[in-house]
Amino acid sequence: MNNNSCGPSRIAGCQFTLFPMSEKFVDIILGAIEEVDTSKVWKDTDDVSTCVRGRMGHVFDVTKAIFLHAAKTGEHVAMSGTFSIGCPGDTEADSYMDESDQLLNEEKSQAISQQAGCKFSLYPMGREDYMDAIYEQIDLSKHRGVEVSHAHYATRLDGDVKDIFEAMHQSFDSVQEKVSHVTMTFTISANSPSNQS
Amino acid sequence: MNNNSCGPSRIAGCQFTLFPMSEKFVDIILGAIEEVDTSKVWKDTDDVSTCVRGRMGHVFDVTKAIFLHAAKTGEHVAMSGTFSIGCPGDTEADSYMDESDQLLNEEKSQAISQQAGCKFSLYPMGREDYMDAIYEQIDLSKHRGVEVSHAHYATRLDGDVKDIFEAMHQSFDSVQEKVSHVTMTFTISANSPSNQS
Numbered sequence: 513m514n515n516n517s518c519g520p521s522r523i524a525g526c527q528f529t530l531f532p533m534s535e536k537f538v539d540i541i542l543g544a545i546e547e548v549d550t551s552k553v554w555k556d557t558d559d560v561s562t563c564v565r566g567r568m569g570h571v572f573d574v575t576k577a578i579f580l581h582a583a584k585t586g587e588h589v590a591m592s593g594t595f596s597i598g599c600p601g602d603t604e605a606d607s608y609m610d611e612s613d614q615l616l617n618e619e620k621s622q623a624i625s626q627q628a629g630c631k632f633s634l635y636p637m638g639r640e641d642y643m644d645a646i647y648e649q650i651d652l653s654k655h656r657g658v659e660v661s662h663a664h665y666a667t668r669l670d671g672d673v674k675d676i677f678e679a680m681h682q683s684f685d686s687v688q689e690k691v692s693h694v695t696m697t698f699t700i701s702a703n704s705p706s707n708q709s
Numbered sequence: 710m711n712n713n714s715c716g717p718s719r720i721a722g723c724q725f726t727l728f729p730m731s732e733k734f735v736d737i738i739l740g741a742i743e744e745v746d747t748s749k750v751w752k753d754t755d756d757v758s759t760c761v762r763g764r765m766g767h768v769f770d771v772t773k774a775i776f777l778h779a780a781k782t783g784e785h786v787a788m789s790g791t792f793s794i795g796c797p798g799d800t801e802a803d804s805y806m807d808e809s810d811q812l813l814n815e816e817k818s819q820a821i822s823q824q825a826g827c828k829f830s831l832y833p834m835g836r837e838d839y840m841d842a843i844y845e846q847i848d849l850s851k852h853r854g855v856e857v858s859h860a861h862y863a864t865r866l867d868g869d870v871k872d873i874f875e876a877m878h879q880s881f882d883s884v885q886e887k888v889s890h891v892t893m894t895f896t897i898s899a900n901s902p903s904n905q906s
C-alpha cells in the first residue's frame with residue numbers, strides 16, 4: 513500500500529508491535545531488540561510498529577526471536593503483526609535479498625522454552641478461490657506439534673513459541689508457493705495471568 | 710476460517726486485543742469494558758483476543774469505545790485487531806443483526822478527546838483487481854481531518870482517536886460496498902512516551 517511501482521517480488525516482510533503489559537515496557541522492548549541480531553533484515557521502527565523486510569526465513573527468525581526474548585522476562589507479553597509476501601507495492605530494492613540462508617538467531621531462540629497462545633489468519637490475495645488455499649493449509653497445520661483450534665476469523669495455536677512460529681511459517685510458505693501475494697495476521701500472548709497452562 | 714458453511718453474509722466482526730503497557734493492565738482492560746455497552750454485539754473473549762460481531766456500525770462503536778476508555782487513563786495503551794465483513798466462514802446465525810441503528814456508546818465516546826497514531830491496511834479478498842480498490846480508498850482518506858502518511862504495508866493515520874476510527878470505518882465501508890469479503894488490520898497507539906504530540 514505504498515507508492516512504489518508494482519511488480520513481482522518475493523521480498524517478505526512483517527509489520528509487528530511488541531506489547532509488554534508492564535511499566536517496564538520500554539526496557540523489555542529494548543532488551544529484546546538488543547539480544548536479537550537484525551543485520552540480515554531491513555528494519556524500521558516508529559511509535560506504532562516495527563517493520564522488518566528481507567528473505568522470508570530471516571523475517572520469521574527475527575520476529576520470533578524478539579518475541580521469545582521479551583517473553584522470557586516472565587512478564588505478560590504479546591505481539592501482534594502481519595506477515596506479507598509478494599505485495600505489489602513492495603520492491604526488492606534493498607540489498608537484504610542477497611543475504612545467505614544462515615539464521616542469525618536460531619541458536620539463542622532454541623535455548624528458550626516458552627509456552628504461548630496465538631491466533632492467526634491467512635489471507636491469500638487476488639484469487640477468487642482463496643478460501644480453498646486457506647482450508648488446505650489448516651488441514652496441514654494439524655501435524656506440527658501444536659494444539660490447533662478454530663476461532664472466529666482465525667485459527668488458534670497453543671504450544672511452545674518456537675513450534676507456533678514454525679507452524680505459521682510453514683503455513684505461510686505453503687500458501688505463498690501457490691498464491692503470489694499472501695498476508696498473515698497474528699497475535700501471540702505469553703505469561704497471561706488468565707492462561708497459566 | 711471456521712467450519713461453518715459458506716454463504717453470503719453482511720455480518721461484520723472485529724477480533725482485537727487491548728494492550729495497556731502497565732502492571733495495571735487487568736484493571737485497565739476490565740475498567741474499559743465496564744464503561745462500554747456491548748449489548749448490541751455478540752462478544753467472546755479469551756486470553757489472546759476479543760471478538761465482537763454484529764452490524765458494522767455497532768462493531769466500530771464498541772471497538773472505538775473500548776480503546777477510548779482505556780486510553781483516557783493516561784497510560785500507554787495500544788490495540789491491534791482485524792475488522793472483517795462478508796467472510797465466507799461467517800454466518801448471520803446470531804440475533805444481533807436485528808439491532809437498531811442507535812449507537813450505544815457514541816455519546817460517551819464523543820466526550821473523550823484523545824490523540825493517537827494508527828497504522829491500518831485494507832485487504833479486499835477474492836478479487837484480482839484488489840489493489841485498485843485499495844488505492845481508491847487511500848485517496849479518499851485524505852479528506853477526513855486526520856493526517857495521512859504511508860508506511861510499508863500500511864497507511865498511517867494521526868489525530869483524534871474518534872477521527873481515526875471514522876476514517877477507518879469510512880474506508881472499510883466504501884470498499885465493502887464493492888467487494889464482498891473485506892478485512893482491515895489496524896494497530897492504534899496512544900500516550901506513547903515516544904510520541905507525545
Ligand SMILES: [Ca+2]
Pocket residue numbers: 534535536731732
Ligand atoms: Ca509497575
